[in-house]
Amino acid sequence: xxxxxxxxxxxxxxxxxxxxxxxxxxxxxxxxxxxxxxxxxxxxxxxxxxxxxxxxxxxxxxxxxxxxxxxxxxxxxxxxxxxxxxxxxxxxxxxxxxxxxxxxxxxxxxxxxxxxxxxxxxxxxxxxxxxxxxxxxxxxxxxxxxxxxxxxxxxxxxxxxxxxxxxxxxxxxxxxxxxxxxxxxxxxxxxxxxxxxxxxxxxxxxxxxxxxxxxxxxxxxxxxxxxxxxxxxxxxxxxxxxxxxxxxxxxxxxxxxxxxxxxxxxxxxxxxxxxxxxxxxxxxxxxxxxxxxxxxxxxxxxxxxxxxxxxxxxxxxxxxxxxxxxxxxxxxxxxxxxxxxxxxxxxxxxxxxxxxxxxxxxxxxxxxxxxxxxxxxxxxxxxxxxxxxxxxxxxxxxxxxxxxxxxxxxxxxxxxxxxxxxxxxxxxxxxxxxxxxxxxxxxxxxxxxxxxxxxxxxxxx
Ligand code: NGQ
Ligand code: ZN
Numbered sequence: 322x323x324x325x326x327x328x329x330x331x332x333x334x335x336x337x338x339x340x341x342x343x344x345x346x347x348x349x350x351x352x353x354x355x356x357x358x359x360x361x362x363x364x365x366x367x368x369x370x371x372x373x374x375x376x377x378x379x380x381x382x383x384x385x386x387x388x389x390x391x392x393x394x395x396x397x398x399x400x401x402x403x404x405x406x407x408x409x410x411x412x413x414x415x416x417x418x419x420x421x422x423x424x425x426x427x428x429x430x431x432x433x434x435x436x437x438x439x440x441x442x443x444x445x446x447x448x449x450x451x452x453x454x455x456x457x458x459x460x461x462x463x464x465x466x467x468x469x470x471x472x473x474x475x476x477x478x479x480x481x482x483x484x485x486x487x488x489x490x491x492x493x494x495x496x497x498x499x500x501x502x503x504x505x506x507x508x509x510x511x512x513x514x515x516x517x518x519x520x521x522x523x524x525x526x527x528x529x530x531x532x533x534x535x536x537x538x539x540x541x542x543x544x545x546x547x548x549x550x551x552x553x554x555x556x557x558x559x560x561x562x563x564x565x566x567x568x569x570x571x572x573x574x575x576x577x578x579x580x581x582x583x584x585x586x587x588x589x590x591x592x593x594x595x596x597x598x599x600x601x602x603x604x605x606x607x608x609x610x611x612x613x614x615x616x617x618x619x620x621x622x623x624x625x626x627x628x629x630x631x632x633x634x635x636x637x638x639x640x641x642x643x644x645x646x647x648x649x650x651x652x653x654x655x656x657x658x659x660x661x662x663x664x665x666x667x668x669x670x671x672x673x674x675x676x677x678x679x680x681x682x683x684x685x686x687x688x689x690x691x692x693x694x695x696x697x698x699x700x701x702x703x704x705x706x707x708x709x710x711x712x713x714x715x716x717x718x719x720x721x722x723x724x725x726x727x728x729x730x731x732x733x734x735x736x737x738x739x740x741x742x743x744x745x746x747x748x749x750x751x752x753x754x755x756x757x758x759x760x761x762x763x764x765x766x767x768x769x770x771x772x773x774x775x776x777x778x779x780x781x782x
Contacts, residue, residue: 324753325364326714328371330729334689334705337729341371345712348521349752354706367716369747370724370732372688373705374437374713375654376474376695379557379595379616379645381442382464383420385427386779387411388650401563401625408648409495412445414782417454417463420445422768422775424467429762430652432473434744437713437751438695438703439473440645442528442557442595444480444499446509451497457505458513465517471764472756474521474713476699477513478528478557481506481535481543487569489536499530503543507550514551521711522752524701526555532570532578537585544586555591555700557616558582562596562627579604588613593698595645598628605631609640614698619660621647629664636675636690643695655737655744658687684733712753721745 324345331341338356342364345351387408396403415423431439441464447453456462461479468475482499485492492500501509510525519525527547529535535543547554561567561578570578579597582588583604588611595616597608608615617630625648635642644657651657662683665674673683680686689705696704703711717724723735724745736745749757756763 322363326367326371326712326750327358327361327364328367328716330370330732331706332370332372332685332688332733334707336685343706343712343714345753349711349754350521350702351706351708351710351712354708367748369719370717370729371706372715372717372733373692374703374715374749374751375435375688375692376438376440376643376699376703377431377436377646377654378440378593378614378643378695378698379442379618379647380427380439381444381648382424382427382467383412383415383445384408384647385649385652386419386423386776388648401627402565404625411779412498413449413495414779415445417459419775419779420460421463421467422771424464425471425768426772427649427652428467428471428473429765429768431646432471432749432751433746433757433760433762434652435654435715435746435749436646436652437474437749438476438699438701439468440476440478440526440555440557440593440699442478442480444482444528444530446479446501447498449498451500458509458516461509461513462516465513465523469522471762471768472751472754474699474701474703474711474751475523476526476555476701477523478526478555479506479509479513480528480530481539482530483539484534484536486533487573503539503546506543507546510547510550521702524554524699525551526557526700528557531559531566532581533566540586553591553700555593555698557593557595557698559595560597561599562622564599564628567599577601577604579608583607583611590641590697591700593643596622596627596630598622598630600631602634605634605640606638609635609638612641614694615640615642616645616698617642617657617661618645618647619657619664620651620653621645623660623664624648624650629668630661632661632665633669633674637677641694641697642690643698644691654691655740658684658691658737659740662687682730682733684737685730687737688733712750714750715746716748716750718745718747
Protein backbone atom coordinates (compact mmCIF):
# COMPACT_ATOMS: atom_id res chain seq x y z
CA UNK A 322 0.00 0.00 0.00
CA UNK A 323 1.56 3.36 -1.02
CA UNK A 324 0.88 6.72 0.64
CA UNK A 325 -0.10 4.94 3.81
CA UNK A 326 1.31 4.65 7.31
CA UNK A 327 0.22 2.47 10.21
CA UNK A 328 0.82 3.57 13.80
CA UNK A 329 0.14 1.54 16.91
CA UNK A 330 -0.27 4.78 18.87
CA UNK A 331 -1.21 8.13 17.35
CA UNK A 332 -2.28 11.49 18.73
CA UNK A 333 -5.37 12.71 16.86
CA UNK A 334 -7.34 15.93 17.50
CA UNK A 335 -9.65 13.89 19.76
CA UNK A 336 -6.74 12.43 21.74
CA UNK A 337 -4.66 9.26 21.62
CA UNK A 338 -5.87 6.39 19.43
CA UNK A 339 -4.67 2.88 18.66
CA UNK A 340 -3.90 0.94 15.48
CA UNK A 341 -4.35 3.95 13.24
CA UNK A 342 -4.04 3.79 9.46
CA UNK A 343 -3.23 7.08 7.69
CA UNK A 344 -3.67 7.48 3.95
CA UNK A 345 -2.94 10.56 1.85
CA UNK A 346 -3.12 11.81 -1.73
CA UNK A 347 -0.50 13.11 -4.16
CA UNK A 348 -0.85 16.62 -2.68
CA UNK A 349 0.17 15.23 0.70
CA UNK A 350 -3.32 15.71 2.17
CA UNK A 351 -4.78 13.02 4.42
CA UNK A 352 -7.65 11.22 2.72
CA UNK A 353 -8.44 8.91 5.62
CA UNK A 354 -7.49 8.38 9.25
CA UNK A 355 -8.89 5.07 10.49
CA UNK A 356 -8.56 4.01 14.12
CA UNK A 357 -8.73 0.51 15.65
CA UNK A 358 -7.75 -1.24 12.43
CA UNK A 359 -6.68 -4.87 12.59
CA UNK A 360 -3.13 -4.15 11.39
CA UNK A 361 -0.86 -2.50 8.81
CA UNK A 362 -2.43 -4.30 5.81
CA UNK A 363 0.69 -3.66 3.74
CA UNK A 364 1.17 -0.04 4.84
CA UNK A 365 4.55 1.18 6.10
CA UNK A 366 4.71 0.80 9.90
CA UNK A 367 5.74 3.80 12.02
CA UNK A 368 8.71 3.01 14.26
CA UNK A 369 6.98 4.50 17.33
CA UNK A 370 4.12 6.69 18.53
CA UNK A 371 2.96 9.27 15.97
CA UNK A 372 2.11 12.87 16.81
CA UNK A 373 1.30 15.80 14.51
CA UNK A 374 4.10 18.10 13.32
CA UNK A 375 4.12 21.55 14.93
CA UNK A 376 3.79 24.87 13.02
CA UNK A 377 6.34 27.57 13.83
CA UNK A 378 4.39 30.80 13.47
CA UNK A 379 7.19 33.36 13.61
CA UNK A 380 10.60 33.34 11.96
CA UNK A 381 13.16 35.85 10.71
CA UNK A 382 15.36 33.30 8.94
CA UNK A 383 18.49 35.45 8.56
CA UNK A 384 18.72 35.92 12.34
CA UNK A 385 19.67 32.23 12.69
CA UNK A 386 23.18 33.23 11.64
CA UNK A 387 23.55 35.76 14.45
CA UNK A 388 22.46 33.42 17.25
CA UNK A 389 24.97 33.72 20.08
CA UNK A 390 26.67 36.83 18.68
CA UNK A 391 25.02 39.45 20.89
CA UNK A 392 25.53 37.95 24.35
CA UNK A 393 27.99 40.48 25.76
CA UNK A 394 27.40 43.74 27.53
CA UNK A 395 28.01 46.61 25.15
CA UNK A 396 25.68 49.40 26.13
CA UNK A 397 25.56 49.48 29.97
CA UNK A 398 21.75 49.77 29.59
CA UNK A 399 21.73 46.81 27.21
CA UNK A 400 18.19 46.19 26.00
CA UNK A 401 16.02 45.14 23.11
CA UNK A 402 16.91 48.44 21.43
CA UNK A 403 20.68 47.99 21.63
CA UNK A 404 20.24 44.39 20.41
CA UNK A 405 18.25 45.79 17.50
CA UNK A 406 21.18 48.02 16.47
CA UNK A 407 23.42 44.95 16.25
CA UNK A 408 20.74 43.04 14.39
CA UNK A 409 20.42 45.88 11.84
CA UNK A 410 24.21 45.81 11.28
CA UNK A 411 24.00 42.08 10.67
CA UNK A 412 21.04 42.47 8.30
CA UNK A 413 23.17 44.72 6.05
CA UNK A 414 25.45 41.75 5.29
CA UNK A 415 22.78 39.38 4.01
CA UNK A 416 22.71 38.68 0.28
CA UNK A 417 20.63 36.19 -1.73
CA UNK A 418 23.12 33.33 -1.49
CA UNK A 419 23.82 33.67 2.23
CA UNK A 420 20.10 34.01 2.98
CA UNK A 421 19.33 30.83 1.08
CA UNK A 422 22.13 28.89 2.81
CA UNK A 423 21.10 30.11 6.28
CA UNK A 424 17.42 29.38 5.64
CA UNK A 425 18.23 25.89 4.41
CA UNK A 426 20.18 25.19 7.60
CA UNK A 427 17.42 26.68 9.75
CA UNK A 428 14.60 24.73 8.09
CA UNK A 429 16.60 21.51 8.40
CA UNK A 430 17.08 22.19 12.11
CA UNK A 431 13.39 23.00 12.49
CA UNK A 432 12.26 19.80 10.79
CA UNK A 433 14.54 17.72 13.02
CA UNK A 434 13.07 19.52 16.03
CA UNK A 435 9.49 18.71 14.95
CA UNK A 436 8.41 21.92 13.22
CA UNK A 437 6.84 20.99 9.88
CA UNK A 438 5.59 24.48 8.92
CA UNK A 439 7.01 27.94 9.29
CA UNK A 440 5.68 31.49 8.86
CA UNK A 441 8.45 33.73 7.53
CA UNK A 442 8.06 37.33 8.66
CA UNK A 443 10.35 38.51 5.91
CA UNK A 444 11.49 42.13 5.79
CA UNK A 445 14.93 42.28 4.18
CA UNK A 446 13.63 42.96 0.67
CA UNK A 447 16.21 45.12 -1.13
CA UNK A 448 19.84 45.50 -1.91
CA UNK A 449 22.09 47.27 0.60
CA UNK A 450 21.22 50.92 0.14
CA UNK A 451 17.59 50.12 -0.51
CA UNK A 452 17.49 49.47 -4.27
CA UNK A 453 15.12 46.66 -5.25
CA UNK A 454 16.79 43.63 -6.84
CA UNK A 455 16.32 43.04 -10.60
CA UNK A 456 13.71 40.53 -9.46
CA UNK A 457 12.08 42.46 -6.59
CA UNK A 458 11.09 39.10 -5.11
CA UNK A 459 14.70 37.81 -5.14
CA UNK A 460 15.13 37.32 -1.39
CA UNK A 461 11.56 36.04 -0.92
CA UNK A 462 12.18 33.52 -3.69
CA UNK A 463 15.31 32.26 -1.90
CA UNK A 464 13.20 31.48 1.17
CA UNK A 465 10.68 29.65 -1.00
CA UNK A 466 13.53 27.65 -2.54
CA UNK A 467 15.08 26.75 0.82
CA UNK A 468 11.70 25.63 2.16
CA UNK A 469 10.78 23.56 -0.86
CA UNK A 470 14.19 21.86 -1.04
CA UNK A 471 14.21 20.90 2.63
CA UNK A 472 10.54 19.87 2.73
CA UNK A 473 9.41 22.66 5.05
CA UNK A 474 5.84 23.93 4.72
CA UNK A 475 5.98 27.71 4.26
CA UNK A 476 3.71 30.68 4.80
CA UNK A 477 5.65 33.58 3.33
CA UNK A 478 4.69 36.93 4.86
CA UNK A 479 6.48 39.77 3.11
CA UNK A 480 6.70 42.67 5.53
CA UNK A 481 5.24 46.13 4.99
CA UNK A 482 7.67 48.64 6.50
CA UNK A 483 7.49 52.43 6.13
CA UNK A 484 8.49 54.34 9.25
CA UNK A 485 10.99 54.34 12.11
CA UNK A 486 8.47 55.12 14.84
CA UNK A 487 4.96 56.18 15.84
CA UNK A 488 3.71 59.31 14.08
CA UNK A 489 5.05 58.10 10.69
CA UNK A 490 8.65 59.09 11.50
CA UNK A 491 11.04 58.94 8.54
CA UNK A 492 12.90 55.62 8.29
CA UNK A 493 16.49 55.32 9.52
CA UNK A 494 19.27 54.74 6.96
CA UNK A 495 19.82 51.25 8.42
CA UNK A 496 16.18 50.39 7.62
CA UNK A 497 16.63 51.12 3.88
CA UNK A 498 16.58 47.45 2.90
CA UNK A 499 13.11 47.02 4.44
CA UNK A 500 11.23 50.06 3.13
CA UNK A 501 8.25 49.73 0.78
CA UNK A 502 4.55 50.64 0.53
CA UNK A 503 1.25 48.77 0.26
CA UNK A 504 1.07 48.81 -3.55
CA UNK A 505 4.64 47.55 -3.87
CA UNK A 506 3.70 44.77 -1.46
CA UNK A 507 0.57 43.78 -3.38
CA UNK A 508 2.62 43.66 -6.61
CA UNK A 509 5.26 41.57 -4.88
CA UNK A 510 2.61 39.09 -3.78
CA UNK A 511 1.14 38.91 -7.29
CA UNK A 512 4.56 38.29 -8.77
CA UNK A 513 5.41 35.66 -6.15
CA UNK A 514 2.13 33.89 -6.87
CA UNK A 515 3.15 33.81 -10.53
CA UNK A 516 6.75 32.69 -9.96
CA UNK A 517 5.90 30.17 -7.23
CA UNK A 518 2.19 29.30 -7.23
CA UNK A 519 0.72 28.36 -3.88
CA UNK A 520 0.12 24.67 -3.09
CA UNK A 521 -0.47 22.67 0.09
CA UNK A 522 3.14 23.30 1.13
CA UNK A 523 3.26 27.02 0.31
CA UNK A 524 1.02 30.00 0.84
CA UNK A 525 1.24 33.78 1.11
CA UNK A 526 0.07 36.46 3.48
CA UNK A 527 1.36 39.80 4.63
CA UNK A 528 3.00 41.26 7.72
CA UNK A 529 2.66 44.95 8.55
CA UNK A 530 5.82 45.07 10.70
CA UNK A 531 4.37 46.89 13.71
CA UNK A 532 2.34 49.96 14.63
CA UNK A 533 5.73 51.70 14.81
CA UNK A 534 6.55 50.94 11.18
CA UNK A 535 3.14 51.24 9.49
CA UNK A 536 0.65 54.08 9.88
CA UNK A 537 -3.13 53.70 10.26
CA UNK A 538 -4.06 54.57 6.65
CA UNK A 539 -1.54 52.14 5.15
CA UNK A 540 -2.67 49.43 7.54
CA UNK A 541 -6.31 49.87 6.50
CA UNK A 542 -5.44 49.99 2.80
CA UNK A 543 -3.21 46.93 3.07
CA UNK A 544 -5.70 44.70 4.79
CA UNK A 545 -8.59 45.66 2.47
CA UNK A 546 -6.64 45.09 -0.73
CA UNK A 547 -4.95 41.96 0.55
CA UNK A 548 -8.28 40.30 1.10
CA UNK A 549 -9.47 41.28 -2.38
CA UNK A 550 -6.31 39.82 -3.89
CA UNK A 551 -5.84 36.81 -1.59
CA UNK A 552 -9.09 36.08 0.27
CA UNK A 553 -8.50 34.70 3.75
CA UNK A 554 -4.74 35.31 3.64
CA UNK A 555 -3.07 35.61 7.06
CA UNK A 556 -1.94 38.97 8.46
CA UNK A 557 0.77 38.96 11.11
CA UNK A 558 1.98 41.98 13.09
CA UNK A 559 4.48 42.54 15.91
CA UNK A 560 2.69 44.24 18.77
CA UNK A 561 3.25 45.46 22.34
CA UNK A 562 6.55 43.65 22.75
CA UNK A 563 8.37 46.43 24.59
CA UNK A 564 7.07 48.96 27.12
CA UNK A 565 8.60 51.86 25.13
CA UNK A 566 6.37 50.85 22.25
CA UNK A 567 3.33 50.85 24.52
CA UNK A 568 4.24 54.29 25.94
CA UNK A 569 4.84 55.82 22.49
CA UNK A 570 1.51 54.47 21.29
CA UNK A 571 -0.34 55.91 24.29
CA UNK A 572 1.38 59.29 23.78
CA UNK A 573 0.31 59.45 20.13
CA UNK A 574 -3.12 57.84 20.19
CA UNK A 575 -4.23 57.75 23.80
CA UNK A 576 -4.55 53.99 23.49
CA UNK A 577 -2.28 51.01 24.10
CA UNK A 578 -1.20 49.08 20.97
CA UNK A 579 -3.45 46.03 21.26
CA UNK A 580 -6.46 48.13 22.28
CA UNK A 581 -5.80 50.49 19.35
CA UNK A 582 -5.47 47.67 16.83
CA UNK A 583 -8.63 45.91 17.99
CA UNK A 584 -10.53 49.22 17.82
CA UNK A 585 -9.33 50.33 14.40
CA UNK A 586 -8.97 47.17 12.32
CA UNK A 587 -11.20 44.15 11.71
CA UNK A 588 -8.97 41.81 13.71
CA UNK A 589 -10.30 38.25 13.40
CA UNK A 590 -9.11 34.70 12.92
CA UNK A 591 -6.93 35.71 9.96
CA UNK A 592 -4.69 37.76 12.25
CA UNK A 593 -1.67 36.79 14.32
CA UNK A 594 -0.55 39.25 17.00
CA UNK A 595 3.09 38.43 17.59
CA UNK A 596 4.32 38.83 21.22
CA UNK A 597 1.41 40.90 22.64
CA UNK A 598 3.54 40.87 25.77
CA UNK A 599 2.15 43.93 27.50
CA UNK A 600 -1.61 43.67 28.00
CA UNK A 601 -4.08 45.21 30.40
CA UNK A 602 -6.82 42.78 31.51
CA UNK A 603 -9.36 44.36 29.08
CA UNK A 604 -6.91 43.87 26.22
CA UNK A 605 -6.36 40.22 27.15
CA UNK A 606 -10.11 39.65 27.11
CA UNK A 607 -10.70 41.53 23.86
CA UNK A 608 -7.85 39.78 22.13
CA UNK A 609 -9.11 36.36 23.24
CA UNK A 610 -12.59 37.24 21.95
CA UNK A 611 -11.22 38.36 18.56
CA UNK A 612 -10.14 34.76 17.73
CA UNK A 613 -6.82 36.12 16.49
CA UNK A 614 -3.72 34.14 17.38
CA UNK A 615 -1.24 35.27 20.01
CA UNK A 616 2.22 34.51 18.62
CA UNK A 617 4.22 33.43 21.67
CA UNK A 618 8.00 33.40 21.06
CA UNK A 619 9.06 32.50 24.58
CA UNK A 620 12.79 31.93 24.07
CA UNK A 621 13.28 35.13 22.05
CA UNK A 622 11.09 37.14 24.45
CA UNK A 623 13.30 35.90 27.30
CA UNK A 624 16.49 36.57 25.36
CA UNK A 625 15.45 40.14 24.53
CA UNK A 626 14.06 40.93 27.97
CA UNK A 627 10.57 41.65 26.66
CA UNK A 628 8.40 40.60 29.58
CA UNK A 629 5.91 37.84 30.34
CA UNK A 630 2.73 37.25 28.33
CA UNK A 631 -0.58 37.20 30.22
CA UNK A 632 -0.90 33.49 29.47
CA UNK A 633 -2.95 32.19 32.40
CA UNK A 634 -5.78 34.68 31.88
CA UNK A 635 -5.65 34.48 28.10
CA UNK A 636 -5.93 30.70 28.04
CA UNK A 637 -8.67 30.71 30.70
CA UNK A 638 -10.62 32.98 28.35
CA UNK A 639 -10.18 30.57 25.46
CA UNK A 640 -7.61 32.75 23.68
CA UNK A 641 -5.92 31.12 20.72
CA UNK A 642 -2.14 30.94 20.46
CA UNK A 643 0.83 29.27 18.86
CA UNK A 644 4.62 29.31 19.12
CA UNK A 645 7.44 30.82 17.10
CA UNK A 646 11.21 30.61 17.27
CA UNK A 647 11.53 34.21 16.01
CA UNK A 648 15.27 35.10 16.37
CA UNK A 649 16.28 31.41 16.52
CA UNK A 650 18.51 31.57 19.54
CA UNK A 651 16.74 28.25 20.12
CA UNK A 652 15.06 26.05 17.53
CA UNK A 653 13.09 23.69 19.75
CA UNK A 654 9.33 23.53 19.90
CA UNK A 655 9.49 21.74 23.23
CA UNK A 656 11.59 24.53 24.72
CA UNK A 657 9.10 27.15 23.49
CA UNK A 658 6.20 25.28 25.09
CA UNK A 659 8.07 24.62 28.29
CA UNK A 660 9.36 28.17 28.70
CA UNK A 661 5.89 29.59 28.04
CA UNK A 662 4.63 27.51 30.96
CA UNK A 663 7.69 28.16 33.15
CA UNK A 664 7.45 31.95 32.68
CA UNK A 665 3.96 31.76 34.18
CA UNK A 666 5.14 29.50 37.04
CA UNK A 667 8.01 31.84 37.89
CA UNK A 668 5.75 34.88 37.91
CA UNK A 669 2.86 33.29 39.83
CA UNK A 670 4.85 30.88 42.03
CA UNK A 671 2.67 27.88 41.25
CA UNK A 672 2.79 24.74 39.07
CA UNK A 673 0.82 23.57 36.02
CA UNK A 674 -0.11 27.21 35.56
CA UNK A 675 -1.58 27.00 32.05
CA UNK A 676 -3.58 23.82 32.68
CA UNK A 677 -7.29 24.19 33.39
CA UNK A 678 -9.88 22.02 35.13
CA UNK A 679 -11.08 20.93 31.66
CA UNK A 680 -7.51 20.29 30.48
CA UNK A 681 -5.46 18.91 33.37
CA UNK A 682 -2.97 17.09 31.11
CA UNK A 683 -0.75 20.12 30.62
CA UNK A 684 1.70 18.88 27.99
CA UNK A 685 -1.08 17.47 25.82
CA UNK A 686 -3.14 20.63 26.22
CA UNK A 687 -0.21 22.89 25.33
CA UNK A 688 0.70 20.74 22.36
CA UNK A 689 -2.81 20.52 20.93
CA UNK A 690 -3.50 24.24 21.49
CA UNK A 691 -0.22 25.41 19.95
CA UNK A 692 -0.90 23.09 17.02
CA UNK A 693 -4.42 24.40 16.36
CA UNK A 694 -3.41 28.05 16.83
CA UNK A 695 -0.23 27.65 14.82
CA UNK A 696 -2.18 26.01 12.01
CA UNK A 697 -4.66 28.89 11.96
CA UNK A 698 -1.77 31.38 11.75
CA UNK A 699 -0.22 29.57 8.78
CA UNK A 700 -3.38 29.75 6.66
CA UNK A 701 -2.51 26.23 5.47
CA UNK A 702 -4.19 22.84 6.10
CA UNK A 703 -1.90 21.70 8.90
CA UNK A 704 -4.31 21.34 11.79
CA UNK A 705 -3.42 17.90 13.08
CA UNK A 706 -3.90 14.35 11.89
CA UNK A 707 -7.37 14.45 10.36
CA UNK A 708 -8.82 14.11 6.88
CA UNK A 709 -8.16 17.11 4.64
CA UNK A 710 -5.09 18.19 6.59
CA UNK A 711 -1.51 17.62 5.49
CA UNK A 712 0.31 14.42 6.39
CA UNK A 713 2.79 16.31 8.63
CA UNK A 714 3.79 14.02 11.47
CA UNK A 715 6.52 13.03 13.89
CA UNK A 716 7.43 9.50 14.88
CA UNK A 717 8.68 9.30 18.45
CA UNK A 718 11.20 6.82 19.78
CA UNK A 719 9.24 4.79 22.34
CA UNK A 720 12.51 3.40 23.71
CA UNK A 721 13.89 6.86 24.54
CA UNK A 722 14.69 7.23 28.25
CA UNK A 723 11.97 9.88 28.66
CA UNK A 724 9.23 7.81 27.01
CA UNK A 725 10.02 4.18 27.73
CA UNK A 726 7.37 2.15 29.63
CA UNK A 727 5.06 5.18 29.84
CA UNK A 728 1.34 5.05 29.11
CA UNK A 729 0.02 7.14 26.19
CA UNK A 730 -1.19 9.96 28.41
CA UNK A 731 2.34 10.54 29.78
CA UNK A 732 4.15 10.56 26.44
CA UNK A 733 3.83 14.27 25.67
CA UNK A 734 4.96 15.26 29.15
CA UNK A 735 8.00 13.06 28.53
CA UNK A 736 8.59 14.98 25.32
CA UNK A 737 7.85 18.52 26.52
CA UNK A 738 8.83 18.61 30.20
CA UNK A 739 11.98 16.49 30.15
CA UNK A 740 15.18 17.64 28.48
CA UNK A 741 18.20 15.40 28.63
CA UNK A 742 20.24 16.32 25.57
CA UNK A 743 18.82 13.76 23.19
CA UNK A 744 15.44 14.14 21.54
CA UNK A 745 12.83 11.41 21.28
CA UNK A 746 11.78 12.80 17.85
CA UNK A 747 12.95 10.06 15.49
CA UNK A 748 11.37 10.48 12.04
CA UNK A 749 9.61 13.49 10.50
CA UNK A 750 7.10 13.43 7.65
CA UNK A 751 6.13 16.58 5.77
CA UNK A 752 3.32 16.44 3.21
CA UNK A 753 3.38 12.64 3.07
CA UNK A 754 7.16 12.32 2.63
CA UNK A 755 9.68 11.36 5.30
CA UNK A 756 12.27 14.15 5.29
CA UNK A 757 13.97 13.06 8.53
CA UNK A 758 14.71 9.38 9.24
CA UNK A 759 16.41 8.28 12.44
CA UNK A 760 17.17 11.92 13.25
CA UNK A 761 18.97 12.55 9.96
CA UNK A 762 17.59 14.96 7.37
CA UNK A 763 18.00 13.70 3.82
CA UNK A 764 20.25 16.60 2.66
CA UNK A 765 21.75 17.73 5.95
CA UNK A 766 25.41 17.25 5.11
CA UNK A 767 25.33 19.48 1.98
CA UNK A 768 23.18 21.94 3.91
CA UNK A 769 25.68 22.12 6.73
CA UNK A 770 28.61 22.65 4.35
CA UNK A 771 26.71 25.50 2.68
CA UNK A 772 25.80 27.04 6.03
CA UNK A 773 29.38 27.02 7.30
CA UNK A 774 30.58 28.76 4.13
CA UNK A 775 27.78 31.34 4.41
CA UNK A 776 28.54 32.00 8.06
CA UNK A 777 32.21 32.58 7.25
CA UNK A 778 31.21 35.08 4.55
CA UNK A 779 28.90 36.87 6.99
CA UNK A 780 31.42 36.98 9.83
CA UNK A 781 34.20 38.19 7.52
CA UNK A 782 32.03 40.90 5.95
C1 NGQ B 1 12.43 42.12 14.03
N1 NGQ B 1 12.36 41.25 16.28
O1 NGQ B 1 11.75 42.66 13.18
O2 NGQ B 1 13.32 41.29 13.75
C2 NGQ B 1 12.16 42.43 15.47
C3 NGQ B 1 13.07 43.53 15.93
C4 NGQ B 1 11.76 45.66 15.68
C5 NGQ B 1 11.72 41.08 17.42
N2 NGQ B 1 10.88 41.99 17.79
C6 NGQ B 1 12.91 44.82 15.20
N3 NGQ B 1 11.92 40.04 18.18
O3 NGQ B 1 10.85 45.16 16.33
O4 NGQ B 1 11.77 46.85 15.39
ZN1 ZN C 1 9.68 39.11 14.94
